[in-house]
Amino acid sequence: MNTPMEPAGRPNAVRAGVPGQRRKRRTYLVLLLFWLLLVGGGAFVAKLYTDHLRRQIAADIAAQTDARLIQVQQQYESQIAGLRESLGGDIAKLQEKIDSVNELLAFTKDSASSKTDNSNQLYTQLSELQKKLEALQKQLDALQ
Structure with a gap:
């Protein structure tokens, strides 16, 4: 019997097709993994950058707040100093009036007699x- 050793049909085509599909699957798998790595890396870098921006903005706001607080404190201290000076002057004027009234009262008391x-x-x-x-x-x- 003469039986051929190779099966009938196109044996070379079937065997040649299997390794090509495996390469395509590997290529797709490698490309998919690379794409996932790129997307994940991009998301990670974006997260790091936003954290950096948040820290930087928080530091800027803290610096601005500190500067404003210092400015408000200086204004407050200058107003307090002005009020102290003004109040000191008013107290001195009031003391002069009180002294003059005391002198007048002392004069009237000294000039009082038993008749009036x-x-x-x-x-x-x-x-x-x-x-x-x-x-x-x-x-x-x-x-x-």
């Missing part, structure tokens, strides 16, 4: 002075 009470003595002295001035004015008019 302390609250009415100054008014009566002024009234007497007014009467004497009117009398002098009448005498001056009579002389002319």
Whole structure:
């Protein structure tokens, strides 16, 4: 019997096709893994960059906040110093008025006698002075 050793049909074509498909699958698998690596690496780098930007923005905001707080503190201290000076001047003026009132009270107390009470003595002295001035004015008019 003459039987051929190779099967009928196109034996070379079938055997030649199998290694080509394996290479295509490997190529697709390698490309898929490479693509996944690129996407994953890109996502990782994007995450690192956003974290870096967040830290940088937070540092900038902290620096701006510190500068503003220092400025507000300086304004506050200058206002406090101005108020202290103003209040010191007002207190000095008020002390002068209090001293003058105390002198007036001391004068009225010293000039008080047993004949008049302390609250009415100054008014009566002024009234007497007014009467004497009117009398002098009448005498001056009579002389002319």
